[in-house]
Amino acid sequence: MEAVANKELETDIEKKDEDNQDQTPSLGKEATIEGLLYVAGEDGIKAARIAETLDITLEDTCVYLENIKKRYRDDSFGIELVDYGGTYKFLTKREIAPYVQKLLDLTRSSNLSQSALETLAIIAYKQPITRVEIEDLRGVGCDMMLRKLLARGLIQESGRSQAPGRPILYEVTDEFMDSFKLESLSDLPILPDYSTDEESESLFSE
Amino acid sequence: MAFEANIEQFSGPLDLMLHLIRENKLDIFDLDVVVLCDQYLEYLEKMQDLKLEIESEYLVELATLIEYKSKKLLPKNSAELEDDYKEDPKDALVKRLIEHQKYKEVSLKFQEAYSERLEQMAKPLSDVDNFRDDTDDVLYDGNSYELLKAMNRILRRLKLSRPVETKLAKKEISVDDRILVIKARLKDMNESFDFDVLIDDCHDLQGVVVTFLAVLDLIKDSLLNFKIGEDDHIYLKRSVN
Numbered sequence: 001m002e003a004v005a006n007k008e009l010e011t012d013i014e015k016k017d018e019d020n021q022d023q024t025p026s027l028g029k030e031a032t033i034e035g036l037l038y039v040a041g042e043d044g045i046k047a048a049r050i051a052e053t054l055d056i057t058l059e060d061t062c063v064y065l066e067n068i069k070k071r072y073r074d075d076s077f078g079i080e081l082v083d084y085g086g087t088y089k090f091l092t093k094r095e096i097a098p099y100v101q102k103l104l105d106l107t108r109s110s111n112l113s114q115s116a117l118e119t120l121a122i123i124a125y126k127q128p129i130t131r132v133e134i135e136d137l138r139g140v141g142c143d144m145m146l147r148k149l150l151a152r153g154l155i156q157e158s159g160r161s162q163a164p165g166r167p168i169l170y171e172v173t174d175e176f177m178d179s180f181k182l183e184s185l186s187d188l189p190i191l192p193d194y195s196t197d198e199e200s201e202s203l204f205s206e
Numbered sequence: 207m208a209f210e211a212n213i214e215q216f217s218g219p220l221d222l223m224l225h226l227i228r229e230n231k232l233d234i235f236d237l238d239v240v241v242l243c244d245q246y247l248e249y250l251e252k253m254q255d256l257k258l259e260i261e262s263e264y265l266v267e268l269a270t271l272i273e274y275k276s277k278k279l280l281p282k283n284s285a286e287l288e289d290d291y292k293e294d295p296k297d298a299l300v301k302r303l304i305e306h307q308k309y310k311e312v313s314l315k316f317q318e319a320y321s322e323r324l325e326q327m328a329k330p331l332s333d334v335d336n337f338r339d340d341t342d343d344v345l346y347d348g349n350s351y352e353l354l355k356a357m358n359r360i361l362r363r364l365k366l367s368r369p370v371e372t373k374l375a376k377k378e379i380s381v382d383d384r385i386l387v388i389k390a391r392l393k394d395m396n397e398s399f400d401f402d403v404l405i406d407d408c409h410d411l412q413g414v415v416v417t418f419l420a421v422l423d424l425i426k427d428s429l430l431n432f433k434i435g436e437d438d439h440i441y442l443k444r445s446v447n
Contacts (some may be wrong), residue, residue: 004218018412038329038332039331039332039334040331040332041328041329041330041331041332042328042329042330042331044328057444068410076305082326083428084323087442089328090328090329091326091327091328092326092328094322094325096325096327097325097326097327100327102353107288111320112317112320113217114217114313115217115218117316117317118217118309118313119318119321120313121309121312121313121316122309124286125309125312129316136216137302137305137306137309138217138220138306138309139218139220139221139263139267139302139306140217140218140219140261140263141263150351151351151354152350152355153351153354153355156351175355178323179320179322179323180319180323181319181322181323182319189312189315189316191308191309192307192308192311192312194304194307194308
């Protein structure tokens, strides 16, 4: 049995070599993209890069990607395709998590502090924003917090403001988009609006 | 009313004020700064009683609150008010509090998304080293944070590539400890002996080095004398005293 399988494998490889020579993989584009995504793993790939690799248009690539996404959404798959921050990657579905923990004997640990979350929220909605502006909104110094967030790759510097002293501006990164399941900044939850007096009663009601 | 004060609970003075407003059922749009100021001060005093360190930001806001309060208590000069209109400092505070409340509320949604995302896992990039041409020079133009991120990723992968359960036992002995051990052993040994005898319980280079340093110390303290034999062995001899 095994020998037969090996033989088949060999002929497969030969076939693949031939294919490589005329640069036409016999698989469909969608399947090829699926394979690329599998290889890229957690790094993920941007749609533009896939289009470039397969030498197809960006529009076509997005159609293929949407197809794969739709296909994997089905309950018969344990993984799904996401494109948080415009980077496509395969992730296990959330429903798997309890079993993963059991299998590998894990306990959830790393979490972001309330201060970190608030700082990130302010930057995400107001970006690009300077440190002083963030501190004004939060009422506390943010120097260390910004450094921590920079080190975690959740925010990055994006040039300098025209204000006196030309302070550094900050914005969120693709890593932030991935960590908070955002496909684009327009996916941010809508900020609650308390400006009208009618709503004043609902504020703080528990 | 006994009440546990914990500064960690609040992400800043604005957060504390929001808590106090809620606690005392104040109307944020028609804020009673006097009550808020008193409560705020009381809270800081309680923290002080508990010997908790109060961050300077809390004091800055306290100063602002007291300024509002004192302005409110002083009789207003109406002519001046009309003459030179400025934004009511109270309104400015209310605006800040509301802004803060907005971000606080929305950060809960962020927290939710973050936890959800943690439950989804990806595979590392496949091993493609076999396809790579090592002779290519790789030019990299990233910043130090990208480098840090990349290094973290490497460390994480390294951790993943190890067996799930590993036990590493490393025994570190200090020179001082070693001296004590050797001193104890000296009593039961011949007056002169080979250095090799002392290292027969050492399993690694570190042990040998520490033993050697310990012996040097003992020689310095004239507890031992030494002689290098023709066979390049170190012979040690106990001192008479």
